[in-house]
Amino acid sequence: MxxxxxxxxxxxxxxxxxxxxxxxxxxxxxxxxxxxxxxxxxxxxxxxxxxxxxxxxxxxxxxxxxxxxxxxxxxxxxxxxxxxxxxxxxxxxxxxxxxxxxxxxxxxxxxxxxxxxxxxxxxxxxxxxxxxxxxxxxxxxxxxxxxxxxxxxxxxxxxxxxxxxxxxxxxFALPFIYHKTILTANLGESFLAQEIADIEDSLPPSIKLAYLPKLGQVRLRLSTSGPDEQKLKDDVEVYVRQIVDKLKPYIVAEEDIALEEAILNIMKEKRLTLSTAESCTGGYIAHLITKHPGCSAVFAGGAVTYSYELKESVLGVQADTLNTYGAVSEQTVREMAEGAIKHFDTDYSVAVSGIAGPDGGTEDKPVGTVWIAVANREKVVSKVFNFGSKRIQNIERSASSALSMVLNLLKEDVN
Amino acid sequence: MxxxxxxxxxxxxxxxxxxxxxxxxxxxxxxxxxxxxxxxxxxxxxxxxxxxxxxxxxxxxxxxxxxxxxxxxxxxxxxxxxxxxxxxxxxxxxxxxxxxxxxxxxxxxxxxxxxxxxxxxxxxxxxxxxxxxxxxxxxxxxxxxxxxxxxxxxxxxxxxxxxxxxxxxxxFALPFIYHKTILTANLGESFLAQEIADIEDSLPPSIKLAYLPKLGQVRLRLSTSGPDEQKLKDDVEVYVRQIVDKLKPYIVAEEDIALEEAILNIMKEKRLTLSTAESCTGGYIAHLITKHPGCSAVFAGGAVTYSYELKESVLGVQADTLNTYGAVSEQTVREMAEGAIKHFDTDYSVAVSGIAGPDGGTEDKPVGTVWIAVANREKVVSKVFNFGSKRIQNIERSASSALSMVLNLLKEDVN
Structure with missing residues (x-):
């Protein structure tokens, strides 16, 4: 119909x-x-x-x-x-x-x-x-x-x-429509397609495979329809197992969920807690997390620290660090992540500090420079990116990369 | 074309x-x-x-x-x-x-x-x-x-x-298309239409008026096109002046901007600062504010305090208040707003605490109950709402109402 x-x-x-x-x-x-x-x-x-x-x-x-x-x-x-x-x-x-x-x-x-x-x-x-x-x-x-x-x-x-x-x-007497999505991260769609070319070629005409790339993630969607719901699911599951097997290192979830939901699911199961310390993403990461029902079991809270003063008072970043290296620096973002772990008493934290644009860049640190750090109680991992001068894009890509880094650290630890 | x-x-x-x-x-x-x-x-x-x-x-x-x-x-x-x-x-x-x-x-x-x-x-x-x-x-x-x-x-x-x-x-030799938007708040579209019925009737056929309601705000849009850009603007301006005059108490801005942009513009001009203290909106209000370039002149930062502990440690809410009245209460949300003013040292603050749903309600406080407080250094205004059990809707409507309350307090003070 x-x-x-x-x-x-x-x-x-x-x-x-x-x-x-x-x-x-x-x-x-x-x-x-x-x-x-x-x-x-x-x-x-x-x-x-x-x-x-x-x-x-x-x-x-x-x-x-x-x-x-x-x-x-x-x-x-x-x-x-x-x-x-x-x-x-x-x-x-x-x-x-x-x-x-x-x-x-x-x-x-x-x-x-x-x-x-x-x-x-x-x-x-x-x-x-x-x-x-x-x-x-x-x-x-x-x-x-x-x-x-x-x-x-x-x-x-x-x-x-x-x-x-x-x-x-x-x-109407309606059939069942069945979509099954596999969320992957850290590999581009053409490489994914090459990896599973044999599986894709073996799909029956009734099952359609689509690739949906977005911000470092690719969703693989298998779609089919017919009168028998269980049969549809069973038919698709055969190929899902083959795909997941083949793409193991890149699989984030076997359902159509957002990256942050995958993180919440793992952390909830392991009884781990998370906090955020955001500068240029301005609360967007916290918003992505708190959109999801049940997030309070994992997410304690976070800070949006735009000013130097709040980076110091709320997160405990050293004035020296800020004055020597600036707010957008590896040193600051690491202290923000460590501060969140300590002051918000959580197992994991993620911190972002960058120049979201359209203005505010310098020769050393052009607009779009973003430092991200993720931490747990043992270590801090930090990385620098450049996401360009379009503010909204910059915020979205920063948030997506930050969440990917949380997932990677989490996977390292829980596996 | x-x-x-x-x-x-x-x-x-x-x-x-x-x-x-x-x-x-x-x-x-x-x-x-x-x-x-x-x-x-x-x-x-x-x-x-x-x-x-x-x-x-x-x-x-x-x-x-x-x-x-x-x-x-x-x-x-x-x-x-x-x-x-x-x-x-x-x-x-x-x-x-x-x-x-x-x-x-x-x-x-x-x-x-x-x-x-x-x-x-x-x-x-x-x-x-x-x-x-x-x-x-x-x-x-x-x-x-x-x-x-x-x-x-x-x-x-x-x-x-x-x-x-x-x-x-x-x-192509292209004409000019001109849209002029007037942002209003606090009055429904039918009442706005009634107020300006005479003006609407007097519009020439070349100028089209549309009403766009959204979350307590209504955008009035006048649209026209033609070869002479200045003439288009002048023609529309005549009616804009009449409409703004007639709807004075409800006018937020004479441009197509978001509520938070109108707030940022006023505060920037008056050199005022703002902070946020969010529970159920989970960083969404901070995100709405920080989406806009130049917000750092006004916005110092904020906290997302999901847990009791962070409401106490970051915002200074009294443990007694939380234990006696609960996190979703007038007392707590007022202390959150006051805490933000004090701890983040800003002229204004906005605080939200509610039950975003879909679960978590009680008989006294059904899902959707949201307390909002706005404060400046002299006073706190608080109000309770019920925005229903749909989580995303609840977050969006809470944010929109919170921003409206900030604007209203601001207008009271600066006028």
Whole structure:
């Protein structure tokens, strides 16, 4: 069964926002056995919305639309769909109750624009939205299903979870789609491919292998689909075992998790604790770690020390070290890592100090210079990198390299 | 002049990655006067790629394609384009040099898969890529321009910046596209719309107004285009002044910046300093602040204190307070904010302690309970929220509310 996603909004097409809805929706659709054929982003323009909808219906039976359901004039999806499906409008009492409840809860008066959120095309099935004023709308046209949802991520997620996914599951006899991901680090995709060329050549046509490189890591993904879930898993597992065997030194995890999750899993099992001491990454490493539920069993906390003073007072870096070698130096970053172990009383720590850019470089230390140290209670390992002058890239690559170094030290110790 | 973006990759359609390239490209295209009509994501499938390319060419003259240029078997864009344009392949010596240079720099041997990265369709113009092994490829078909680039963001960004955007600028006489954004906080979009209904009605058809709500903030965007840049700006400015006048109490900034940037701008001007004390947001607020160049003039640093021990040792929260009221309490979060002011010696601080979920709630304090305090050297303001059990949402909404509270305290003080 194929679906398409259409996201509506000028803000997407001028690059003012990144469309994160589609990836989330695609993952959820895959989980119930529906493949996404295409994702299309169009502007708040009636003709263009209709063109996209018509073309999508030629390729797929399920069309999920997000965006353009707000109360203001630039939002035209609802009226465009009513026109496209040749429907009149009616006021839905249930939706009106939901809208009233939201305004009551927030202690705000309701105005006409809000009341009109309860008007819906008279031939659609209303999907009530407890998280916002715009309801979801479910249309059927011949064998096809078209669903319109708000573009606000947590409203869309609520409607998908509570209404759309359960209704789709009931509407079709769906197969299983199975993706198995192997996370590797420290070897480029072409070398990985060369290592497992024989295994790749022996894959049956029903199993597809993809390579996803990102920041020093490569994800290998095996994908297949069919009616028997267990058989799919068993079939794929045969090749997973061969691949893992062949790539042993580079395997981080046999699941689609982030590097920091792999670290958390190992440390949790070994009852080890971790802290962070960040300068140029500014809390990003701590954020990556604390995004994950259950991280508190491993992660005690950390410091973001931008100023010299905090490097001294919070992490115990010597004033001498800072004055002699500067904040971006091997000496400082090692003292930061040691300070984190000592002051935060953890088994491991990771410290980063660099010049994230775009300015602030010197001849000796050009923008992009980043020192990283990882430590445990016995030793400190430090390394210098240059990640270029683009600030966000620099922060992301620093964090990724820092996490790789933690994983490597951890593997050395626990193996 | 219209462009379309086609992103290629199964990883997008199964939701394994979020396509961030398109938004970046769209913004850059707008900046040189090119509008994006549609963004389309398709799988690594030759027929589908060709269908998308044919349809895009009916709507737009410039088609930018990313993805599917890696060295492994799942990457088929290059051969698909060669077939579509009816071209043979040739080895490009310049690209081969670039590939060799990359392997030499990384001290890695080259294998046949890497060498083949230098093979290109024989009728395309090669755009050399200093950041990766896949070159960009520029095709011309009738009046249309089709460009293929790697999907790795920093490689695509390099090629866009160095090659594609300059070449597009030289190829066409492009108009100016002008977007002006006004950032507001503390009022919902329907109320904003009601307040400025008269102004909205008086807008000429050439100026489009859009409302972009997100986490308690609403961006109002006025968009227009034409040949005379100064005239566009002057025309829009008339309405900007009226809107800002009308919405004065809710205006945060007259530019498209994030809440934390508005805070940094005000604090920098007033020579004020800021620190953070985070528990459930786990470094995310510090990360939001330190993403921005020049933040070090304002931001001294902060702590991520997950454990009781670090709340005590780093921030000076009383053990008594933690034991009597718990970590997620008004008392604790106020002591965290005060501790940050004192220990990090800053003018302002913001502290967050909550239960980010999905587990860890109690009857008194359900999952999603978040206490936030903001402080300056004279006072502390604290507030409780409930942001629900979805961890990432909870972290994002906590951060956004915390930043709003900083801005409000700041505005109270500096006005």
């Amino acid at each position: 194929l679906a398409e996603i259409i996201t509506i909004g000028d803000e997407i097409l001028i690059g003012q926002i990144v469309d994160t809805n589609s990836a989330w929706m695609a993952k959820e659709l895959n989980a119930i056995g529906i493949k996404v054929k295409q994702i299309t982003s169009v502007s708040d323009d009636a003709d263009h919305i209709i063109e996209a909808l018509e073309q999508a219906q030629k390729r797929a039976r399920i069309i999920l639309i997000t965006g353009g359901l707000g109360p203001t004039k630039d939002d035209i999806t609802k009226l465009t769909l009513a026109k496209y499906f040749n429907m009149g409008m009616r006021r839905d009492e249930g939706v009106l109750e939901d809208v009233e409840a939201i305004f009551k809860r927030n202690n705000r008066p309701m105005i006409d624009l809000n009341i009109r959120q309860a008007d819906v095309p008279d031939g659609c099935i209303v999907l009530r939205n407890k998280n916002g004023t715009a309801p979801g709308m479910w249309f059927e046209q011949g064998p096809n299903i078209i669903v319109s949802m708000p573009g606000v991520p947590f409203e869309m997620m609520y409607l998908m979870g509570e209404e759309v996914l359960p209704k789709l599951t009931r509407s | 219209l462009a379309e973006i086609i992103t290629i990759g199964d990883e997008i359609l199964i939701g394994q990655i979020v396509d961030t390239n398109s938004a970046w490209m769209a913004k850059e295209l707008n900046a040189i006067g090119i509008k994006v009509k549609q963004i389309t994501s398709v799988s690594d499938d030759a027929d589908h790629i060709i269908e998308a390319l044919e349809q895009a060419q009916k709507r737009a003259r410039i088609i930018l394609i990313t993805g599917g240029l890696g060295p492994t078997k799942d990457d088929i864009t290059k051969l698909t384009l060669a077939k579509y344009f009816n071209m043979g392949m040739r080895r490009d010596e310049g690209v081969l040099e670039d590939v060799e240079a990359i392997f030499k720099r990384n001290n890695r041997p080259m294998i046949d898969l890497n060498i083949r990265q230098a093979d290109v369709p024989d009728g395309c113009i090669v755009l050399r890529n200093k950041n990766g092994t896949a070159p960009g490829m520029w095709f011309e078909q009738g009046p249309n321009i089709i460009v293929s680039m790697p999907g790795v963001p920093f490689e695509m960004m390099y090629l866009m910046g160095e090659e594609v955007l300059p070449k597009l600028t030289r190829s």
